[in-house]
Amino acid sequence: MEKQEKKTKVVIVGAGIGGVATAARLAHAGFDVEVYEKNDFSGGRCSLIHHDGYRFDQGPSLLLLPSLFRDIYTDLSTSLPSHLDLIKCEPNYVIHYHDGESITLSTDRAKLRAEVERFEGPKGGKGLEGFLSEAETHAQLSHELVLSKTFNSYVSLLRPSFLVNAIALHPLESIWSRTSRYFKTERMRRAFTFSSMYLGMSPFEAPGTYSLLQWTETVEGIWYPRGGFHKVVESLQSIAESHGAKFHFSKPISHVATDPTGQRANGIYLASPDNEKTRSKTKIPADIVIVNADLAYAHNNLFLKDGQSEDRKKGELKEPRLAKSLRGKKHSCSSISFYWAMDRVLEKLKAHNIFLAEEYEESFDDIFKKSDMPREPSFYVNVPSRIDPSAAPEGKDAIVVLVPIGSLLVEEHRTEEDWTGLVAKAKKQVIEVMEGRLGIKGMADMIVWEEVNTPVSWRDKFNLTHGSILGISHDFFNVLSFRHQARHPSVQNAYFVGASAHPGTGVPIALAGSKLCLETVCQDLGVPLPASYNVKGYKANSWLDIREGNRLWYVLEAWTSTILLLLVGIILGVSLVYGRL
Template sequence: MSGKRPSVVVVGAGVGGCAAAARLAKAGLEVTVVEKNSFTGGRCSIIRDGEHRFDQGPSLMLLPNLFHETFADLDTSIAAEGVHLLKCDPNYQVFFHDGENITLSSDLAHMKPEIEKWEGPAGFGRYLSFLSEGHKHYEFSVQKALKRNFPSVFSMLRLDLLTDLWSMFIIPSLYTRASKYFRTDRLRRCFTFGSMYMGMSPYDSPGLYSLLQFTELAEGIWYPQGGFHRIVEAIVSIGTKLGVKYRLSSPVGSVLLSEDGTRATGVVLESGDELRADIVLINADLVYAYNNLLPETAYSKSLTKKPASCSSISFYWSMDRVIDELSAHNIFMAEEFKESFNDIFKKLEMPEEPSFYVNVPSRIDPSAAPEGKDSIVVLVPMGHLKDDENGQGTKSDEHWNFLVNRVRDFVITTIEQRTGVLGLRDAIAAERINTPLTWKDRFNLDRGGILGLTIGFWNALAFRPKTRHSRIPNIYFVGASTHPGTGVPICLAGAKITTEQMLEDLKMEKPWPKTPPLNQCAKQTGSPLDVVRDNTSGREGWQQFLLYLLIFLGVPYLFNLALREVSGRRCNSL
C-alpha cells in the first residue's frame, strides 16, 4: 500500500456504510461504495407514490447527539447540510382496547397530570425516578458501549463495566424494571413497547433499554423535513465531496480473496466486474455476508442460529383525505399484550390481535402528501421467517395473501373503533406492502428480520459479531448485526468504531476529535467556576471491588451456614 492511498470498497450503502465511507474519505482513503439497489440508505429509504412520500423503515429520530456527532466529525452540521429537524409533539398517542388512550410527551407539564390520572399523586415521582434510571442507562450505553470496541471478552474485564453490567444489563427485563416504578399495567405497557425498536420483546429485552424511553421523553422525537432519508442524502453528499464514489444497482457476488485465502483483494460484482481494493468493509446484512459473500465456515453457519429480530408486515397508504384522528406517531396496544409478544418471538408468527404502530409523516411534515391528503405507514410486527422458510419458503402465495388481508382488516377495524374515524378503508387510494419475504429479498435480511440480530446480553458487547473478520484481517463490518447494534443512531456510532479500528490498523491519524473524558464538562471556559471537582476519592473503586468480592464470597458461605443450622436442628429433633 506504500506510495498510494489505501483503497476501500464498501459493500452496501446503508446508513452505516455511507457514514463509514465519508469518514474514511476524510481520513484520506480512496473509497468506493457498491450497492445492490438503485438507492442509498437501505431500509432507511423512501417509497414514493406520486406526491405521497413514505419512510420505508425508520420514521423517528432518537439519540440525536449521535447524529450531530457524525456531522461534527465531518466538519459540518445537520443544519449546514440543509436538513431541518422538526420536533414531534406530542411523542405518541397510545390507544388501548378498552377505549382509553394516553398521550406521551417530552413536556413535563403535560406528563404530570397524564401520569397522575392513572398512577395517583405519587405516580409522577415514580415517573421521574424511572427517567432518572433511564438516564443512567443512557449514559452507560453511550459512553461505555456505543463509543468503545470489544474485540474480545477480555476487553470487558473492567471493574466499572462489570459492576454496571450487573446492575443494568443482566438481571431484570425492561418490563420488570418498569414494574418497579409503575403500578398499573397500562403505564407499564406504555413505557416498554419501545423495545420493539431493538426488535425484542419487553419481557426479554434487558432493563438497560429504558434508555430508549429516556431519550424520547427527555430529548424528544425528531423528524428530518423531507423524510428520514434526508440524513442519508446529506451524509452521501458529504462523502461525495470528499471523493467517495458510489456505484448503485451493482450487487456483489462474492469477496475476492488471495490465493492462500488470508487477505481480501476486492469484490466480484454479479455482473462479473471485479473491483480491487486493499480493504473490504461490509455493510450488507452480516449473516447474509458470512453465508453468501465469504467462504463457508462453522462460524458462518452458527450465525444463522443466533436470535434474529422480529419482522413485519408494513402498509404504505396514499390517502385521498386527511385523517385528523391520527397524530404523527400512534401506538395501538394489543389486549393480550404479553401473549402477542410470545406469538412473535417464541412461536415466530403473526399474533391474532397484534400491537401495531401508525406513522403519519404528513402530520409533522406537509410535504409528505398532497395538500388535503395524508400519507400513512402502518408497521405490524410479526415473527421472522422460520428456518424452513428461508429459501423459497414453504408457505404459498395464498398463505401470504390471506395473512396480509387478515392483518389489513384488523388494522383498519382497530383504528376505526379506537379513534372514531369513519370510512378509513374507502379513503385508501393506493397501497404498497412489505412482508418478511420482501424484506429478505430486497435487502438480503437474514430470515427477514428487520433489525438484524437481537441484542440480549449474550449477543452484545464482546459477545456480538466483531467489527473485523477473525481470520481475514482486512475485512471489516459495520451495520445492525455487528457491534454495537441495531438502529440508525447505533449504526452511526458503529461507523465511527469500525473506521477508527481500520485507521489504527493502518497506523493513520483519526481526523476528528477524541471522545472527551467522562468527567469533562461540555463547555470549557477556563474559569474556576467550570472546573470539575470530584467529591470521591481514588479509593472508591477499590472499596467497591472489595464489597463485590465480599458479596461473592460471603453469600455462599452464609448459605452453607444456614444449611448446617437447619440440618443440625433436624438432627437434634430426632
C-alpha cells in the first residue's frame, strides 16, 4: 500500500493480542494508529504475573499452529526468528489418570506409537496414523477454507470450495466420536480429546474439526517463547511502534462516537476518572474504530443509539437485540487459575501436565451443562520454569494450575464468601490429586506465594462476558457465517477483532483474525494490501525443486480403482436384491 498523503486515522480499543496484531498490520500498511487500553499493560489474557523473581503466564502458556505465527511476521516484512526465541516442549504432555497410570504424548512418532500400542495393542499404531491423517486434513482445510476467509453472509457457506470439503471437516460430529473410530480404549480416547479445553468446550460437544489441535501438537510440536508468552505481544507492539503506532495504557473508554446520523463511527470517548466530578468526556477523533474488547461486552456497553452523547446512557444501545443475543449465546468455560511460587523444584512435573478425572464425561457435563465446578475436576498444570529457567529463581519452580469451571452464564450472584469457599475447595482437590498421583507429600507447605483468578476476576480484569476465558463457544451454530464478522452490522467504519469474532478464539486464531480485519478495512476503503502479503514462501532454485502435479497415469489409476469399487458394490447390491426375490 502506498503511503497516503493524509493518513487514515485508526483508533483501536483494547491491547489484547488481536488488537496489538491489528495495530501492527495497520501501521505497517501506512495507517495512523492509536491503541487505547483500560489496563496498565498490554496483552489482556496474554499478560504476565511477576512476583519476587517468579514469572507466570496469566493465560496462554503454549504456542500452537506455528505457521500462523510465521505468517504474521512475514506479512509485516520481517521473520519470526528475528523477534522470538521459541523453545520446543518435549514431551508434549504427561497425562496422569486416576488409576495411577500415566502416559506421555510426544512429537517423536516412534515413542508415541509405542505408547499407544502399550494400551491399544499391535493395531494401535495403525489407529494413531489414521487419526493423525484425518486431523491433518482438518488442519489444512481449516486453514485454507476458514481461517483465511470471511463469511459475511449465509451465502458464503455455498462457496463450491467449502461445500465440496465440508463433509471432510466433520463439523456435525464430536471430537469424541471421531477419536473413538481410531482408538479402542477409553484411556487413549481421553488422551486425544482433552485439548478441547483449549477451546473452552467439552470433547463430547466440540466439532470433530478441532482434532487439528492434536495434529499440530503431534506433528508441529508445542513451543514456548523464551521470556514468557507475552513476548509475542511485545514483539508485535514493537513492530507497530516502529511504524508510528501509539499505545495509551490505563485509558478505559466510555463508548464509541458516531456522526449525527448514528451510522458512522468517528472516534471514541474516554471514560472520566472515578474521582472526576464533571461528566465531560474527552473525545478522540478517528476515521476508523476497531474494537478488540470482548464482543458481547462491546455491543452491550460501547455502541450507543446516540453516539454523539458524551454520557453513556443505559438502555440506549445501538443494537439492543444483537447485544442481548450475544450475551445469551453459549459461551466457553471459565477457570479458577492458581499461580504458585514454589520453594523447590518438583522433578516429577514436566512443562505440561494433565490430570484427568475418573468420571471424565461427567466432569465436562458439570462445567458445560450445569455451569458449575466439577465434583471431580480435570485440570492442567504448567511449569514454565521446566523449559525456561528465567521463570523462577534457581532451585525453585513457578507453577500455574488451570481448573476449568462453568462460566457465569447461569448465575452471577455468588457472594465473596461463596467464591472463597469454592477456591479453597478447588485448591484442596488439586493438591490431593497431585500428591496422590505423583507420590509427594506436604505440597501445600511448598507454596510460598499464591495468586488466583476466578470467573469474577476474569470478568472484572478484562471485561469478559460471564467470566468466559475464551469468549463465545465454537459449536456449529457459532462459527463461520453464524459468528460475528469483522464489520459492525449497522455502523460504518466500525470493526471487531478478537476471540468472539470470526474466525474464533485462541492466540493463533486471533492472529488470523487480525489479517481478516485488515483485509476488510482495506477492501472497504478501496486500498491494496502491502506487497509483503503476496510474498510466496517457496521458490524453486533448481529444476530439482520444481513441483509436478499428478501425472495422468496416477489420475487414471485412481479413477479406475474408484469405478471398479463402485461397480463391485452395485453388483453385490443387485445380487442381494435378486437373491431375496
